[in-house]
Amino acid sequence: MKMQGMVLLTYLAFILQTSLFPWLVPAEFSDRIIPHFTFVIVMYAALYHSRHSALLLGVGFGMLQDIVFRGHLLGLHAYTMGLIAYFIGLMLGGRRLTMLSALAVVTMASLLYDLAVYYVYEVFRFTSEPLAWALQDRIFPSLFLQLAFALAIYIPMRRWFEGMVRLKPKPGKE
Amino acid sequence: MISFILFIAVIGYSISRAGLTMPEKFLRDTTGYVQQWFYKPAGYIAGLFQDIGNLRSVYEENEQLRMTAAAYARDKVEYNAIQQENDRLSAALKFTEEQKKIYDYKYLIAQVVAVSPDAYNRTLTINLGAREGIRERMAVVTVDGMIGFISKVSELTSTVMPITSLNAEESGISATVLGKQKQSFGILSGYNSETEHLLMTKISAEDPIKKGDTVITSGLGNVFPRGMIIGTVESTQDSDIGLTRTANIKLAAKLDQLSEVFVVKTAEASK
Structure with a gap:
């Protein structure tokens, strides 16, 4: 039941970032501010729930994005999202992070995600723009958006995910 | 490590393969169905605020449109005469049915339901x-000009690859200059997001192309329709080895916040 709620929530975030959000940014910035709302939710799942559910969510919704917006490559977002979510969960999951450090982790992770996507496209020659330009043009402006979204959903997400963990305590965890 | 190998395998698979499998189609159509509930209302609300902002410029625009309408009425008379002449000549030259229909395009109105993040x-x-007869590599335009082409089709939705996301190997859209269709030829390849220009390459050294010219699709090869406006030439320069020239083109159509687009159905594709 709870896992279903999580999937539904992430699906809503996916719809929000693909169908609603393009209308919320001013037209001049639509190429520069690119939302990764599903990624932020996956990060919270990794931090406050478990790395396995984060891996599943990351791979699942990455794959959904890859298939729905099938462009040059298939599986790129599934791979990067799943991998980053799993390692963040492995390193930091289960620890009681404060709000600031959680936000810092989410920001770093989305920077890592953007860089990974950029490098894969560069390796396969789908883009030829220099990294400095990509950073300045879209990665940093988008980072602020990700940060704002992470801040906005921090408290409900944490309560919800931690409530889920508390409902079924696992042996070995505090 | 295993996941990395899997990743490379999936990517390799997706580069070599063109079509879509059943589960992919199903996922695309169901998601597209949900997305359309959100995209259109959001567009209406955003449009409302824009309209309020634009109220002041409406009067001026109206004035301009009236002038354009007058010019249109004048040109329409001329167009009809030329059209009739053209039909008579085609009949006299015994054009086949196929040749006659080659420039007979249909425009299908489509709603955008989502934009890739x-x-x-x-x-x-x-x-x-596919249910409405959309096929791969049909051109997609707005009232301002061409924005891209259909890259993937499933039953109820399809994916539009914008010309700004093209790389050199994939595109191969042949282009020419409005008014100099006979002398001018180039190939659109690649978009530079830094300068926001589309590159037109393989232009011969004698080409009369110059700054301010309107670039349109040439329709050579009959894959893309002819005469779709792409943009205006901003500058030209010699290519690296000096045998050909390249031109920087400013796009005519805006690609952000699109709500309605037209898919151009050519006669050949609709068979």
């Missing part, structure tokens, strides 16, 4: 699919 792959999803 990936900077290097800004594909759009539209709500027309």
